[in-house]
Amino acid sequence: MQLVVARIGRAHGIKGEVTVEVRTDEPELRLGPGAVLLTDPASAGPLTIETGRVHSGRLLLRFEGVRDRNAAEALRNTLLIADVDPDERPEDEDEFYDHQLMDLDVVLADGTEIGRIAEISHLPSQDLFIVERPDGTELMIPFVEEIVTDIDLAEQKAVINPPPGLIDDRAEIVSSRDDGHHDDDQATKGTQA
Template identity: 75%
Template sequence: MQLVVARIGRAHGIKGEVTVEVRTDEPELRLAPGAVLATEPAEAGPLTVAEGRVHSGRLLLRFEGVSDRSAAEALRNTLLVAEVDPQERPEDPEEFYDHQLAGLEVVTRDGTRVGRIAGIAHLPAQDLLVVHRTGGGEVLIPFVTEIVPEVDPAGGTVLIDPPAGLLDEGPGES
């Protein structure tokens, strides 16, 4: 199974380094020197990580064969994709890959069915569960412990404790 682990940002310096927006909780594993990553679009890769470092709080990577700023800038907005065993789980038991959450049923503490997880929106501040409501429409649920206290992939459910107003129907929804 393929998972997006990063998005290439702008070039940094003149020697082919790029900034990356990390989309994995295991960058030391997925983006380590020697890692070979597929790309979206596919014609940009595959790319092999030559070296990486943190600079001013951002991860910088350099890829084999990318030796100047122009080549690095040409990779901007390219997604880096790692091949992952579908049975593999992150080391932290409270972390999940997107594919492990997709399709799980979302229910409230009182047993009310909300809908099914259609995907995860990875935003800078936090991740959001994109839930297709049982009765139609969709709702975005912040994927934080206070609101999502329990995830049970084996049982096929995600338990939520939504604050007031989170599940209210928006304009145009019913």
């Protein structure tokens, strides 16, 4: 299975180093010296990491055969892809790879079916499960311990304990404005997604 682990940024210095935007929780494993990575576009690789170091909070990599700023700049925006065994698990037992979570059934603790995980969105503050409901609508569920109480890969399900309004289609949305115009201040009913 192929996983995107980084995106190459701009060249750094004149000796072929590049900045990288890390897209893996295991950079020391995936982006260490000697790692051979596939690329997108494929014509840019494969690339073998020669050295890596952190400079001013950014990871800098140098690849074998890339010796000057022009060659490094030509790699800008290239995605770095690791070939990973599909059965491999992250070191932390509470972490999962995206491919392990895709298509899991999402259920309440009592077994009520909510839908299936169709996509995982990685935001700066948290990850979101994009859940496709049986009626075809989508629901966003924050992947946080308070809401996603259990991931059971053997049973292929994610158990959730949602707060009120997260999956309830009858949630009320009340305007916070209080300017005396009654037509603008009335509570409106809508779907929460």
